[in-house]
Amino acid sequence: KEYISEVEEFSAKTKEEIETFRIKFSGKKGLVNDFFAEFRNIANDQKKEFGQAINALKVAAEDKVRSLKDELESKEEEKGTYGDLTRPSEPITLGSRHPISLVKNQIIDIFSRIGFNVSEGPEIEDDWHNFTALNLPEYHPARDMQDTFFIQTDPDILLRTHTSSVQVRYMEENKPPIRTISPGRVYRNEAISARSHCFFHQVEGLYIDKDVSFADLKQTLQYFTTEMFGKSKIRLRPSYFPFTEPSAEVDVYWGLETETDYKMTKGTGWLEIMGCGMVDPNVLKNCNIDPEEYSGFAFGMGIDRIALLLYGISDIRMLSENDVRFLEQFKSAL
Numbered sequence: 001k002e003y004i005s006e007v008e009e010f011s012a013k014t015k016e017e018i019e020t021f022r023i024k025f026s027g028k029k030g031l032v033n034d035f036f037a038e039f040r041n042i043a044n045d046q047k048k049e050f051g052q053a054i055n056a057l058k059v060a061a062e063d064k065v066r067s068l069k070d071e072l073e074s075k076e077e078e079k080g081t082y083g084d085l086t087r088p089s090e091p092i093t094l095g096s097r098h099p100i101s102l103v104k105n106q107i108i109d110i111f112s113r114i115g116f117n118v119s120e121g122p123e124i125e126d127d128w129h130n131f132t133a134l135n136l137p138e139y140h141p142a143r144d145m146q147d148t149f150f151i152q153t154d155p156d157i158l159l160r161t162h163t164s165s166v167q168v169r170y171m172e173e174n175k176p177p178i179r180t181i182s183p184g185r186v187y188r189n190e191a192i193s194a195r196s197h198c199f200f201h202q203v204e205g206l207y208i209d210k211d212v213s214f215a216d217l218k219q220t221l222q223y224f225t226t227e228m229f230g231k232s233k234i235r236l237r238p239s240y241f242p243f244t245e246p247s248a249e250v251d252v253y254w255g256l257e258t259e260t261d262y263k264m265t266k267g268t269g270w271l272e273i274m275g276c277g278m279v280d281p282n283v284l285k286n287c288n289i290d291p292e293e294y295s296g297f298a299f300g301m302g303i304d305r306i307a308l309l310l311y312g313i314s315d316i317r318m319l320s321e322n323d324v325r326f327l328e329q330f331k332s333a334l
Ligand code: PHE
Pocket: 161, 162, 163, 164, 204, 241, 244, 247, 275, 276, 277, 298, 299, 300, 301
């Protein structure tokens, strides 16, 4: 008992004092252990009382050490003896965004400012959504425009060749007015080279409402290219797609007049960046939209090619090699 009051009254100012105290009571050769050793010499009728007393002493001594240490630590913290808290910490390694994501996010940003939302769909598609609904029935020669990967056991299932399939799904599920862009990965059975790959990325856009005209399409594209590339000239060349009529190909003039903050490594001239057109009435019908009431336009572009252009990348394969030396170059482009 007298030891317990000694324990309770003990106080210490330094680590060393606390340690001496700890050894005296709770150390291997400390008082608590001494008492435990003496336990067997105690008369049976006193064992219970004696046992309780040493336990109380043991707990009290341990509690004391703990609380003294805590007290000392918080004092040290206040005094700043805890080390220099203003010292710089370990460097944090930051990742970088992939150039495909950078360009994709920029395109999404530009179109969301004029009311387009983002829609996505499956990469493994059925024939209807990738071809038939888009005015490309079986045996239509234009199916050859996009060399397709089929799933061997089922000719109805394929890897989508464009994200126009998402637009079909969107029209089936939503009523006009529709303003949506569909970014995503697409697949074509093409030989892999510096200029083309068997998969790449697209953003396709769709706008359907009453009285949508070709002038709306052209103005939308001009807005987009200006936002994307800086002050820029575009031209539309007549073209053919089964799902649009009329159809056009869009070229951007890549030259000294193009005020862009990117370093161009290519020369000057007209560069094709996308396909577009007025949605064919047959496509609207296939998606349960009345072509007498509604009209619309669609466009589609490849993200990879734009990324190559903007960042001066010479080989499309670099985009999917995951070489850290390549990827790290986009750190500042967050
Ligand atoms: N789907 C076409 C392609 O992948 C692009 C396109 C979309 C053209 C919409 C016209 C209208 O080549």
